[in-house]
Amino acid sequence: MIETRLEELCLEDNRITQIGGLGACLNLKRLDLGSNKIASVANLEKLTALTQLALEDNEITSLEGIPCCKSLMELYLGNNRLDQLRQIQALKLLPKLIICDLSDNPLCE
Numbered sequence: 001m002i003e004t005r006l007e008e009l010c011l012e013d014n015r016i017t018q019i020g021g022l023g024a025c026l027n028l029k030r031l032d033l034g035s036n037k038i039a040s041v042a043n044l045e046k047l048t049a050l051t052q053l054a055l056e057d058n059e060i061t062s063l064e065g066i067p068c069c070k071s072l073m074e075l076y077l078g079n080n081r082l083d084q085l086r087q088i089q090a091l092k093l094l095p096k097l098i099i100c101d102l103s104d105n106p107l108c109e
Contacts, residue, residue, distance in 0.1 A: 011036070019043045033058070034076070041065040055080070056101070067093040079104040
């Protein structure tokens with residue numbers, strides 16, 4: 001697999017249903033996957049340089065893959081399907097996280 005120097009990738013509004021195929025993007029710092037149809041945030045474990053992740057306006061119900069992104073500083077999850085407060089406890093494992101948008105999720109009601 002060839003590593004790419006890509007640092008920013010915007011795939012907003014493309015009807016994407018799952019995250020995958022980003023294993024070669026080891027230098028990726030900003031990833032925008034907003035306004036798609038993503039339900040799971042798995043397959044992020046190789047994106048250790050990621051500092052900004054935008055996943056608003058999707059169908060996300062779990063944050064299981066996010067704790068591996070230790071460099072994450074900004075996380076945008078507004079308007080998804082997160083419905084239990086305990087689901088966001090995993091975000092405690094992100095030491096650099098300073099912005100976290102969870103607005104318009106059922107857990108905010």
